[in-house]
Amino acid sequence: MLEDIVLNLYRVGVIRFGDFILASGRRSQYYFDFRILPSYPELYSKVINLWLDTLRNYDLRFDGVVGIASAGIVHAAVLGFLMRKPVGYVRAERKDHGTSKLVEGDLKGLKVIVVDDVVTTGGTLTRAYNILKEEGIDVVAFSVILDREEGATESLKSLGIPLIPLMRTSQVFRILKDLNVMSDELYNMLTKHLGSPK
Numbered sequence: 750m751l752e753d754i755v756l757n758l759y760r761v762g763v764i765r766f767g768d769f770i771l772a773s774g775r776r777s778q779y780y781f782d783f784r785i786l787p788s789y790p791e792l793y794s795k796v797i798n799l800w801l802d803t804l805r806n807y808d809l810r811f812d813g814v815v816g817i818a819s820a821g822i823v824h825a826a827v828l829g830f831l832m833r834k835p836v837g838y839v840r841a842e843r844k845d846h847g848t849s850k851l852v853e854g855d856l857k858g859l860k861v862i863v864v865d866d867v868v869t870t871g872g873t874l875t876r877a878y879n880i881l882k883e884e885g886i887d888v889v890a891f892s893v894i895l896d897r898e899e900g901a902t903e904s905l906k907s908l909g910i911p912l913i914p915l916m917r918t919s920q921v922f923r924i925l926k927d928l929n930v931m932s933d934e935l936y937n938m939l940t941k942h943l944g945s946p947k
Contacts, residue, residue, distance in 0.1 A: 763781060816863075
């Protein structure tokens with residue numbers, strides 16, 4: 750199932766190769782544009798079903814789902830709806846009008862999972878954790894579609910919160926190589942950048 754998903758993510762342009770500047774300011778030879786994923790309902794449904802199955806494999810007890818603005822909001826909404834759990838999200842910036850909230854949704858006192866599309870260093874997830882903690886919301890896990898394997902797992906260990914990715918960059922590259930979508934030369938160059946392929 751993962752092979753089919755990865756191949757189709759590549760076909761629709763979620764997985765791209767080239768020269769990109771990431772949100773962290775780093776340069777990268779590959780980019781994962783999961784923001785276009787909901788535009789492909791059949792493929793998105795497969796990703797969501799994989800996400801639900803992955804979460805069921807963990808012994809997690811949680812009451813709600815929190816997305817990170819803006820990419821994580823749609824995933825939190827879909828997962829929360831399907832699991833019949835309350836949904837909220839963490840804003841990128843505090844509202845300067847109305848209630849001036851950083852966290853939207855009625856989640857105080859709940860145990861939640863925090864979801865986003867991609868994790869790189871873990872900085873965004875750490876920020877969300879700290880904001881939610883201040884609001885009296887208990888984070889029990891982080892879950893993302895893709896772990897870029899650039900330090901997030903290690904940085905999040907200090908919080909004592911597990912990171913649950915659906916896939917890792919090294920897995921994606923291995924699948925694309927095995928399916929003859931990625932050349933050996935490109936695979937070797939990119940996995941060398943990652944470290945040892947898993």
